[in-house]
Amino acid sequence: MNKEHILNRFISYVTVDTESDPNNPAFPSTEKQWNLAKQLEKELNEIGLSDVELDENCYIMATLPSNIDYKVPTIGFVAHIDTSPDFTGKDVKPQVHENYDGKDILLNKEQNIVLSPDYFDDLLQYKGQTIITTDGTTLLGADDKAGVTEIVSAMEYLIQHPEIKHGKIRICFTPDEEVGKGAHLFDVEKFGAEWAYTMDGSQIGELEYENFNAAGAIVTINGKIVHPGYAKGKMINSMLITNEFIAMLPENEVPEKTSGYEGFFHLHDMEGKVEQTTLQYIIRDHDLDLFEKRKELMQTIANQLNNKLGTDLIEVKIKDQYFNMKEKVVPVMHIVDIVEDVMKEMNIEPLIKPIRGGTDGSQLSYKGLPCPNIFAGGHNFHGRYEYVPLESIIKATEVIVGIAQKVAVNFS
Numbered sequence: 001m002n003k004e005h006i007l008n009r010f011i012s013y014v015t016v017d018t019e020s021d022p023n024n025p026a027f028p029s030t031e032k033q034w035n036l037a038k039q040l041e042k043e044l045n046e047i048g049l050s051d052v053e054l055d056e057n058c059y060i061m062a063t064l065p066s067n068i069d070y071k072v073p074t075i076g077f078v079a080h081i082d083t084s085p086d087f088t089g090k091d092v093k094p095q096v097h098e099n100y101d102g103k104d105i106l107l108n109k110e111q112n113i114v115l116s117p118d119y120f121d122d123l124l125q126y127k128g129q130t131i132i133t134t135d136g137t138t139l140l141g142a143d144d145k146a147g148v149t150e151i152v153s154a155m156e157y158l159i160q161h162p163e164i165k166h167g168k169i170r171i172c173f174t175p176d177e178e179v180g181k182g183a184h185l186f187d188v189e190k191f192g193a194e195w196a197y198t199m200d201g202s203q204i205g206e207l208e209y210e211n212f213n214a215a216g217a218i219v220t221i222n223g224k225i226v227h228p229g230y231a232k233g234k235m236i237n238s239m240l241i242t243n244e245f246i247a248m249l250p251e252n253e254v255p256e257k258t259s260g261y262e263g264f265f266h267l268h269d270m271e272g273k274v275e276q277t278t279l280q281y282i283i284r285d286h287d288l289d290l291f292e293k294r295k296e297l298m299q300t301i302a303n304q305l306n307n308k309l310g311t312d313l314i315e316v317k318i319k320d321q322y323f324n325m326k327e328k329v330v331p332v333m334h335i336v337d338i339v340e341d342v343m344k345e346m347n348i349e350p351l352i353k354p355i356r357g358g359t360d361g362s363q364l365s366y367k368g369l370p371c372p373n374i375f376a377g378g379h380n381f382h383g384r385y386e387y388v389p390l391e392s393i394i395k396a397t398e399v400i401v402g403i404a405q406k407v408a409v410n411f412s
Contacts, residue, residue: 001157001394003130010132010149010393011094012039014141019089020082020179027185028058028082028175036081040148040173047156049171057185058175064155065168072167072411076196077154077400078360078371079147080177083139086382093135096390102127107136107384115385122203122379123387130390140386142378146393147199148173150376153393154400166404167411170196174360180321183363195335195370197403198361204392205348206375209329209336211355211362212263212284213291214321217298219245219279221272222313238277241305241313242270245279248301261286261354263294286324286354322358328365329372336372338410342402348395351375374399 016036021029028034041054044062051063058081066072083089097105102124105115113136117123123131134140151171158164170193174182177200201208223238249265258264263285271278283298285291295318302314329336336352343350355362361371377392 001153001397003390003394006149006153006393006397007096007130007132007390009153010145010390013145013148014092014094017090017092018082018141019085020176022085022179027181029179029181030082033058033082033175037173037175040081040152043152044155047152048159049155059186060173061191062155062171063168064158064166064171066166067162068165068167068408070412072408073194074168074170074192075403075407076170076172076191076193076369077151078172078174078196078198078364079151079200079376080144080174080182080360081148082175082178082182083141083145084143084178084382087139087384088137089139089141092138092141094140095133095135097131097133100126100129100131105131105133107133111136113137113384115387120380120385125203126389126391131387132390133387134384136384139381139383140378140388142376142386142388143381144177144200144376146376146378146388146396149393150199150396150400153397154404157397157401158404164401164405165408167408169404177360180358182360183367186360186364186367188364188367188369191369193369195332196361196364197339198359198364198371198373199376199396199400200359200361201355201373201375202378202381203351204375204377204389204395205343205351207336207339207343207350207352207372208355209352209372210286210326211322211324211358211373212286213288213323214358215283215291215295215318216321217281217283217295217316217318219281219298219302220315220317221245221277221279222315223275223277225273225275235274236309236313237274238313239272239274241309242272242277242279244305245301245314248304249297259356263287263290265294265298283318284356288324322362323366325362325365325371329370332370335370338403338406339372339374339399342399342406346395346398346402348399
């Protein structure tokens with residue numbers, strides 16, 4: 001595979017601002033996502049894919065027709081075009097560091113922003129490779145434009161190498177994954193695949209078919225504002241009640257103190273005055289029973305404080321977001337086994353572990369399209385220290401090609 005061609009493709013994607021907006025109910029949530037969608041529509045036609053369609057909701061689907069004379073399952077590959085609103089994706093300036101020497105990478109001299117293996121020790125896995133970073137002022141967008149690059153590059157490679165036998169392959173690029181809507185308007189029936197893979201994991205080798213059960217919670221604490229000089233027995237300070245609420249949640253069950261299968265409560269936004277304070281939480285757990293208990297605990301704490309205060313000042317609203325795809329993938333575990341076999345044949349060690357988050361695949365699995373997640377190669381997503389080794393992008397592209405071949409062989 002042509003490294004320079006793939007590098008240029010990736011850079012052409014990440015330099016298009018596609019940051020999504022969690023506060024806009026429109027679909028897609030930002031108009032600028034159309035810019036990359038239209039670029040991809042043109043490119044997919046140019047490389048020779050069939051049935052290229054950009055629909056009214058900013059989903060791009062296309063087909064690589066089968067080149068074999070027997071029927072095998074139609075499979076799919078999915079990635080998202082938007083980038084996270086957690087950190088700006090405007091004016092991304094990628095930096096390419098060839099033959100990485102294992103030392104600090106200076107991202108921005110003026111602001112003294114350094115990507116250091118002393119803190120991000122995963123970097124040391126990639127000594128001698130080509131590392132793509134930001135200039136420290138934006139995220140990179142490897143999440144998930146590395147995945148987009150890999151899918152487009154794999155389809156182009158298969159078109160250019162018809163001696164590689166494969167069945168029908170469908171691809172789709174989705175908007176708004178980062179704000180939880182990426183699969184909401186995904187037309188599974190039109191897509192027409194028996195199963196698919198999201199190319200949206202992190203480091204090389206990752207293969208995931210378990211993810212968090214997820215919910216969002218909004219906690220509203222009401223108070224009463226009175227002149228502080230005359231407040232005795234009258235003022236109710238919602239921010240002080242908020243302190244009590246937060247303290248009653250398990251202090252070690254937060255993202256910064258959990259890993260693996262451990263769930264958490266994450267307070268990600270807080271706005272308060274004496275008269276009213278609002279907390280926004282996300283609730284996560286791989287185990288469905290524990291997930292339900294977490295939701296119950298938040299309501300129980302609210303009830304206890306309301307009883308203590310003698311009035312209902314605290315209201316908790318919880319909304320489920322997505323569920324663990326494991327339930328939908330385990331009955332068809334051969335779709336995971338295929339990827340594991342391909343990786344082993346390529347001397348890539350499969351890293352099978354739960355996703356501490358969610359992907360489009362979790363929602364798609366519940367819509368009838370089982371959809372494990374495969375590495376896209378990036379690290380430190382959603383921030384200024386995001387990076388991706390070019391060699392990981394190439395390996396992920398090769399894995400897609402290998403899956404296409406393996407399905408054709410296994411179902412012959």
